[in-house]
Amino acid sequence: MTDDAAAPDTTGDASTGDASAATSAPMISMRNVQKHFGDLHVLRDIDLEVPKGQVVIVLGPSGSGKSTLCRTINRLEPIDSGDIAIDGVPLPAEGRSLAALRADVGMVFQSFNLFAHKTIVENVMLAPMKVRKIKKDAARTHAMELLTRVGIANQADKYPAQLSGGQQQRVAIARALAMNPKVMLFDEPTSALDPEMVQEVLDVMVSLAKDGMTMLVVTHEMGFARRAGNRVLFMADGQVVEDAEPEAFFTAPKSDRAKDFLGKILSH
Numbered sequence: 001m002t003d004d005a006a007a008p009d010t011t012g013d014a015s016t017g018d019a020s021a022a023t024s025a026p027m028i029s030m031r032n033v034q035k036h037f038g039d040l041h042v043l044r045d046i047d048l049e050v051p052k053g054q055v056v057i058v059l060g061p062s063g064s065g066k067s068t069l070c071r072t073i074n075r076l077e078p079i080d081s082g083d084i085a086i087d088g089v090p091l092p093a094e095g096r097s098l099a100a101l102r103a104d105v106g107m108v109f110q111s112f113n114l115f116a117h118k119t120i121v122e123n124v125m126l127a128p129m130k131v132r133k134i135k136k137d138a139a140r141t142h143a144m145e146l147l148t149r150v151g152i153a154n155q156a157d158k159y160p161a162q163l164s165g166g167q168q169q170r171v172a173i174a175r176a177l178a179m180n181p182k183v184m185l186f187d188e189p190t191s192a193l194d195p196e197m198v199q200e201v202l203d204v205m206v207s208l209a210k211d212g213m214t215m216l217v218v219t220h221e222m223g224f225a226r227r228a229g230n231r232v233l234f235m236a237d238g239q240v241v242e243d244a245e246p247e248a249f250f251t252a253p254k255s256d257r258a259k260d261f262l263g264k265i266l267s268h
């Protein structure tokens with residue numbers, strides 16, 4: 001199938017000089033990553049390169065390690081061994097540079113975790129002011145641009161409890177974008193939402209993808225996976241069992257695990 005809309009690698013090619021060696025590096029690189037929780041080997045030999053602008057859908061049964069994979073990429077979880085680099089820069093173990101690198105990776109979870117006693121716009125302004133030391137006026141201007149982008153600028157002065165779940169999740173996306181991340185990780189961003197609110201959040205994610213954001217998305221929304229995904233990773237028991245284009249994966253999964261998994265979710 002021709003898929004010219006999805007070609008993610010058109011921006012970097014004619015890059016001017018080499019401001020950093022990073023320009024040609026994959027946006028996410030994981031090499032031989034291992035992670036245990038006690039005796040449980042939750043990530044096994046993860047080797048993954050995600051080019052800039054690619055949208056990767058992560059699928060797999062419960063407990064297969066999808067959330068752990070996301071959490072290791074921005075070091076919410078330490079790994080036992082292996083290497084992870086973002087835009088060519090290895091993730092350090094600790095300290096200040098880790099905070100800066102973590103800011104390059106935005107993350108959106110199932111639960112929105114907004115600050116209840118701050119307004120919507122304040123929620124979006126907070127991290128840029130604290131972590132990036134952006135002045136208040138500039139932070140507010142940028143926050144309002146982002147709230148416009150996710151379609152809720154008119155809710156800026158309300159508090160989280162006054163918004164619907166779908167609106168709160170769009171605030172959470174705006175909040176992550178406020179740090180100007182290079183990568184966005186989404187861990188089941190719509191699974192806590194009422195069905196009628198799922199689409200509005202997916203629409204924001206589709207538009208981010210179209211704008212060229214590199215994204216790794218754990219989701220069971222198959223329509224979104226087929227429409228916005230460039231690639232599917234299927235995980236089982238901490239391993240990447242299949243790595244394929246969405247159409248190929250959905251129409252002709254290779255492994256029994258994936259066939260079984262698809263049988264279950266598609267018959268839902």
Ligand SMILES: Nc1ncnc2c1ncn2[C@@H]1O[C@H](COP(=O)(O)OP(=O)(O)OP(=O)(O)O)[C@@H](O)[C@H]1O
Nearest residue numbers: 037038040042060061062063064065066067068069
């Ligand atoms: N902090 C932790 N301590 C111990 N074990 C953990 C911890 N976090 C996750 N695990 C275990 O690691 C395995 C992988 O968990 P993970 O949350 O990454 O799976 P998942 O694929 O995201 O599952 P789900 O689809 O249910 O969200 C599971 O067996 C889980 O019980």
Ligand SMILES: [Mg+2]
Nearest residue numbers: 066067068187
């Ligand atoms: Mg999970």
